Amino acid sequence: MTDRYAVIGNPIAHSRSPAIHARFAEATGQDVVYERLLAPVDGFAQVALRFRDEGGRGLNVTLPFKLDAFALAGLRSARAEAAGAVNLLAFDGDRIYGENTDGAGLVRDIEVRLALPLAGRSVLLLAAGGAARGAGRALLDAGASRVAIANRSAGRARELAAGVGDARVVGGGFDEIDAMLGQGGAVDLLVNATSTGLGGEALPVPAARFAEARLAYDMVYAARPTAFMAQAIAAGCPQISDGLGMLVEQAAESFLVWRGVRPDTEPVYRALRAELAAEAAR
């Protein structure tokens, strides 16, 4: 019997997850269908539970519902607990399991596709929203020596750092970056987890931080460099990436949780990259 999965969000029409999972299913021979579900902003639980009651096996959860999904899950993984957010639900009878695959997707993209081992690296994480929450713990678990979180609202970054509860993590405003890194403290990797996106203005990060880093990573994906990527290029950062690989890797991690099989991500990543380029050329 074909098992049903979906991605739920608002808006959702733009989501590439159905195309990614269809490719994974074909490549692994798994009998699954994967749909899009639009839920009203105040109606996440009703739509998610209806999907479950109609036989749905699991959901990926995107903006703005990751906290609602956290609340709905009766059982949560350690990664979901650490992130305080859930981007995957698995249904098994009455049991609702919540997981967070965003951080693992980011780490795998950086370490495997971009070939930058994270052990001993100093990371400057820009933002303190949902995506940054998942990233912080995963970066530490991968061995980062320091994670400095800088956010427009400094208090949120401080709260996030305190919540992680690890001496390697500090939080503050953009104007506190130098202080957070300490005297002579250099950055190996910058990760942009703000929602400023394509049209966003440059972030108030000193050009020297981009210049000294090995990699500048934007979680947003696009055919053209984002404002953050343009900032990194202008400052001479040697390696720059958008978040398309993270998107594919978090999807593969979801597929693994649901189906027990890890799909090969490289062909899917390449196909999506070509699609993005073709869309931009139109």
Ligand code: NDP
């Ligand atoms: P949230 O709304 O939870 O957080 C947004 C963050 O961006 C906050 O820290 C906010 O700061 C900051 N921010 C917003 N506007 C500005 C601005 N003008 N200047 C500086 N900082 C700003 O969003 P998410 O964390 O869920 O998502 C963030 C991004 O990551 C999105 O673009 C999303 O698409 C992407 N993402 C990509 C994934 C992938 O697989 N590639 C997976 C998950 C997310 P403040 O606290 O001050 O408001």
